[in-house]
Amino acid sequence: MERIFSVLFVFSISLIYLGPIISAQPEATKASPVVQIPIEAISSNVTTTQLPIEKTGPIEIEIKRASEATRIAGCKDLCGDGICQEIVCMAIGCPCPETQNTCPQDCKVGLQPRPIEKISPVISLPEQAKVEIIPIQENPILVNEKPVVFTGIEAPLPKISVEVKLTALAPSSTTVEIEIDKENKTIKIEHENVSVITKESITIEEKTIKVVTPKQNIQISVLPAVAVSVAISKVPHEVKEVELKVVDEKPIYEIEGIKAGKILWLIPVSFQIQTHIDAQTGETIKLEKPWWSFLVA
Secondary structure, eight states: OHHHHHHHHHHHHHHHHHHHHHHTSOOOOOOOOEEEOOHHHHHTTOOSSOOOHHHHOOEEEEEEEGGGOOOOTTOBOOTTSSOOOOEEEOSTTSBOOOOTTTOTTTSOTTOOOOOGGGOOOEEEOOTTSOEEEOTTSSSOEEETTEEEEEESOSSSSOEEEEEEEOSSSSSSEEEEEEEEETTTTEEEEEETTEEEEEOSOEEEETTEEEEEOSSOEEEOOSOHHHHHHHHHHHSOOEEEEEEEEEETTEEEEEEEEEEEEEETTTEEEEEEEEEEEETTTOOEEEEEOOGGGGGBO
16 A cells, blocks of 8 residues: 555656646647739839839838738739638739638638737748849848838748759759848748858849859759758767858858767767858868867767
């Protein structure tokens, strides 16, 4: 009986401590909606005057929640495609706003509306357009050489979703998200949960990403997740930071990481590793680590 009581006591204490741990796990969050920006939204905002771009000002595109938006002339009716257009751009060619009242077949009853303060839309710009991102500029996004600003959203700039062609046969393409930090004048490129920071200007055209250099625009053939995999395959370690740079007219990934282990299986140590990966070929250009690292297991 005494043994049974002890087991029950330990089990009860375990539940007390496990309870908060289990409940503290983050809830699954709904992915940010992708707002399709059609080419008409860019061209319809262009003035017919021949003034220089810096005098005409940037093209403004407003993004609103469907419940707060009005149906405008020239919007694209997509009701029935199975996707609720809960956040839309307000311009010719943009999807018409959809709600449970206006399009019940797409916007199912019972769906909880997204809290207004949590709206962080991801935009998808026209595939046939040339997109430039110049982080040092006041208006860093240019579409067909015209600066574009987005209003009606709380975030300073929306993320940009880009479909990028792959050199491998399958799959033929992958999705990359691009985020601009105006304060630090940097760009974050995210691919398969791997984030890369760069201060370089980039262009997106025909499903390719290129880095702008003084002499030419160079295509990034190796995406961030692949570059990190190459670095880890050379020396297994924890990656802390990845930066895309241009060195001698060549785009490279500079990957910083830490490896922990024991010298001669006895003394715990950790040391820094820096790897340079060619962003065009995926080859390892440089691998820096302490000379004594071969003693660490």
